[in-house]
Amino acid sequence: VRELRIQTERKTQxxxxxxxxxxxxxxxxGSLVTLFVPHTTAGLVLQAAGPGAxxxxxxxxxxxxxxxxxxxxxxxxxxxxxxxxxxxxxxLTASSISIPFVEGRLALGDHQAVFLAEFDGPRERSIxxxxxx
Amino acid sequence: VRELRIQTERKTQxxxxxxxxxxxxxxxxGSLVTLFVPHTTAGLVLQAAGPGAxxxxxxxxxxxxxxxxxxxxxxxxxxxxxxxxxxxxxxLTASSISIPFVEGRLALGDHQAVFLAEFDGPRERSIxxxxxx
Amino acid sequence: VRELRIQTERKTQxxxxxxxxxxxxxxxxGSLVTLFVPHTTAGLVLQAAGPGAxxxxxxxxxxxxxxxxxxxxxxxxxxxxxxxxxxxxxxLTASSISIPFVEGRLALGDHQAVFLAEFDGPRERSIxxxxxx
Numbered sequence: 345v346r347e348l349r350i351q352t353e354r355k356t357q358x359x360x361x362x363x364x365x366x367x368x369x370x371x372x373x374g375s376l377v378t379l380f381v382p383h384t385t386a387g388l389v390l391q392a393a394g395p396g397a398x399x400x401x402x403x404x405x406x407x408x409x410x411x412x413x414x415x416x417x418x419x420x421x422x423x424x425x426x427x428x429x430x431x432x433x434x435x436l437t438a439s440s441i442s443i444p445f446v447e448g449r450l451a452l453g454d455h456q457a458v459f460l461a462e463f464d465g466p467r468e469r470s471i472x473x474x475x476x477x
Numbered sequence: 478v479r480e481l482r483i484q485t486e487r488k489t490q491x492x493x494x495x496x497x498x499x500x501x502x503x504x505x506x507g508s509l510v511t512l513f514v515p516h517t518t519a520g521l522v523l524q525a526a527g528p529g530a531x532x533x534x535x536x537x538x539x540x541x542x543x544x545x546x547x548x549x550x551x552x553x554x555x556x557x558x559x560x561x562x563x564x565x566x567x568x569l570t571a572s573s574i575s576i577p578f579v580e581g582r583l584a585l586g587d588h589q590a591v592f593l594a595e596f597d598g599p600r601e602r603s604i605x606x607x608x609x610x
Numbered sequence: 611v612r613e614l615r616i617q618t619e620r621k622t623q624x625x626x627x628x629x630x631x632x633x634x635x636x637x638x639x640g641s642l643v644t645l646f647v648p649h650t651t652a653g654l655v656l657q658a659a660g661p662g663a664x665x666x667x668x669x670x671x672x673x674x675x676x677x678x679x680x681x682x683x684x685x686x687x688x689x690x691x692x693x694x695x696x697x698x699x700x701x702l703t704a705s706s707i708s709i710p711f712v713e714g715r716l717a718l719g720d721h722q723a724v725f726l727a728e729f730d731g732p733r734e735r736s737i738x739x740x741x742x743x
Contacts, residue, residue: 345641345710345712345717374609375478375607375608375609376511376607376609378642378708378710380708380709380710380717382717382718382719382720382722383719383722384656384657384658384666384719384721384722389568390517390572391517391564391567391568392517392564396553396559399552399553399559399561400517400553400561400564402552402553403551403552403553403561403564403565404561404564404565404568406549406552407545407549407561407562407565408565410549411544411545411677412673412677416672416673416676418669419665419668419669419672420662420665420666420668420669426662426665428665428666428669428670428673429673431657431658431666431669431670432669432670432673432674434657435655435657435670435702435703435727436568436569436702437568438571438572438573438704439656439704439707440704440707440708440709441572441573442511442513442573442575442607442708443513443573444478444511444513444605444607446478451478451513451515451605452515453515453516453517453603454515455517456515456516456517461568470719472710472717474641474642474708474710475641476609476610476640476641476642476742476743477609477610477742477743507742508611508740508741508742509644509740509742522701523650523705524650524697524700524701525650525697529686529692532685532686532692532694533686533694533697535685535686536684536685536686536694536697536698537694537697537698537701539682539685540678540682540694540695540698541698543682544677544678569701569702570701571704571705571706574705574706575644575646575706575708575740576646576706577611577644577646577738577740579611584611584646584648584738585648586648586649586650586736587648588650589648589649589650594701609742609743610742610743
């Protein structure tokens with residue numbers, strides 16, 4: 345298992361991983377790359393890359409905050425640093441995504457990129473990278 | 478990587494893939510089949526097959542449209558053909574699903590089928606099929 | 611494919627699988643373990659383990675019930691035992707999750723555990739366990 349470590353900067357943040365992922369894929373052999381997030385308040389999302397991506401990421405951030413509202417009545421919120429809404433938002437994203445690996449590259453769509461979805465930042469986060477045959 | 482191409486017919490549509498997937502699985506050897514959608518406004522959902530499936534699919538379509546409302550204030554909506562709600566709805570589904578592959582068949586549940594979840598149709602869509610050992 | 615069978619106890623229930631999963635992983639060889647749920651009203655979620663986990667699970671259960679409301683107008687609800695909200699809640703979780711497998715153990719985060727997310731219990735449920743190389 346290879347590990348990517350990345351620093352997020354905001355409480356809720358969709359962070360594109362393209363440039364950071366590339367060195368971790370070097371020399372890998374296999375047909376499928378699986379990304380896995382070993383956290384319970386951050387997940388993975390495949391979303392729009394390229395021009396306009398920042399605005400789409402911003403819209404996704406707001407939408408997740410709106411879908412799962414901090415103002416709901418929560419059981420877990422009375423304990424210190426509790427943040428149950430971050431856990432629920434994470435549960436709506438993916439903890440693992442498997443992407444076909446062809447000639448040393450992720451077979452993403454033309455307008456598709458991998459994003460870490462941070463819901464309780466800023467923190468240092470890990471993504472595990474596994475290749476299977 | 479094998480590729481299934483499929484035409485969706487409506488803006489929001491859950492489209493069962495059973496019959497279309499079968500020929501792509503022929504001759505594959507391995508223990509796990511991974512389906513991957515290389516798009517940012519369409520995803521995958523495993524849902525009810527058989528009698529009643531059309532009604533359930535219709536309920537899922539309405540529920541996704543209700544969960545993420547086009548009427549929310551969006552940042553990205555001012556740019557031409559923007560459709561941020563389609564991106565958010567997609568982020569709530571799966572971009573990849575891995576299904577055990579046993580004796581040449583997907584080991585789905587008795588009442589379970591694979592659906593493409595289209596959120597910005599009608600379009601021609603791709604699904605990549607990878608088998609691993 | 612190995613199969614874990616488990617009995618859920620409530621209508622909506624996040625049920626931690628740690629102890630139940632362990633014997634199914636014994637003797638497995640490979641680099642990635644994929645869990646798959648062959649049901650359309652139950653899914654998988656990776657969430658907080660250890661102290662406080664019960665409260666977080668309770669918050670997740672309430673949040674899914676709130677996100678997708680039984681009171682919405684449903685098409686499928688007029689047919690006998692219909693429960694379209696259970697299908698939608700399930701579609702928001704994962705039907706499969708792939709976790710790196712290192713030295714005979716799932717490489718989960720320190721505070722991370724696998725939960726079955728039951729949305730139409732109580733029922734007996736299956737989880738399929740596949741290891742790939």
